Amino acid sequence: MAGSRKLQKEQTRERIIAAALKVYSERGFSSPTTVIADEAQVSHGSIFVHFPTVESLFLCLLDGFSQDLKSELHSLVECGNDITKLLEKHLDILIKHEAFYKRLTTEAVYLPEEAKNTSFHIQSTVSIHFLQALEKEISAGEIKHIPFHMIFNTWLGLIHYYLLNGDFFAPNESVLTRYKNTLIECFMALIK
Amino acid sequence: MAGSRKLQKEQTRERIIAAALKVYSERGFSSPTTVIADEAQVSHGSIFVHFPTVESLFLCLLDGFSQDLKSELHSLVECGNDITKLLEKHLDILIKHEAFYKRLTTEAVYLPEEAKNTSFHIQSTVSIHFLQALEKEISAGEIKHIPFHMIFNTWLGLIHYYLLNGDFFAPNESVLTRYKNTLIECFMALIK
DNA sequence: CATTACAATAAGTGCATACTCAGTGAGTTG
């Protein structure tokens, strides 16, 4: 009866994906495929049974992240459009995927074109939610008159700066967790 | 009589340095040495006559930038400690070395340890001037009560974010030149 | 002008890596 073979294949695929996520997060995207194969306890060639190129493997990981972020953000819509809540949620999601997201920002230049598009798409999604929350508070007169995109870019720039220098700001620890409150407080103080 | 040989050697060295600066700025720090050799119109092996490793060549470039930035910043001390002036000067210096500095921020992770130290040293120098200018305005009550380092990190984060996404914000053009005034105005509006 | 010193060359060398492919053995099928 069928099943066992397909199941095994699916499991190997998942093992490779999990291993790649771990290796890429810990050692960067230029980690050789042999390391991933070792981590997944699978032969080197097996990777290419499941993914035609390393790039396609990477895009698979990025897609998983993108979808998770999207669904998490949408779940927020229900809780009203409070901007502080949104910032908290944003950081929570990033903390959940911190190691991977950090690599995404710090190794952005070397990403293949398709990955850059996905990254851009991810930021657009965040931006849309950000705008909704901000519009409300702007019309309520709570926020300074500064172009929306500048406010958004300041926020992202700040977070990325902390991620990039995480080893210095919070060695062997999650920077975003450690500075979550500080980041939100200071940012709110700036835009009010 | 001596001279001609030494002169020639010095000139080839300078040609290699200039070529490396151009190639690294345009194509990133992982450009192969053969490209640099071609650009300098010099044989591949010549690079290793002048620099024991590619890393030492890169450190030579970084050192040149570091020294220039330092001397430019010091020249500012004379013109008083106006914060807007400082931001302008900061951007002017970065614009002068924009392509190289952009690579420095976007490829920071892959830099050798010694280069990271130099980069850190560069930011410290900027930070000191920043602090001096800020203290004056803080005590004058012009600026919000936010930890100094957060203000500085917000500024750097914003600039680096624009550099990183320069191809999108200002394709085939200097992002910093195009957004210089916007960046300064918005940042000043935020911290006041 | 014979000898030496040395900047510059270009054809290697060695290594790390992504990707291939012929073979193997366990699962599946009639």
Next chain:
DNA sequence: CAACTCACTGAGTATGCACTTATTGTAATG
């Protein structure tokens, strides 16, 4: 249970790179 399928293997191939070295030609030296 015999024949077949196919996930998986791992040694092999091709490529790109930093760095080496034997050689060359020219300036310096006595």
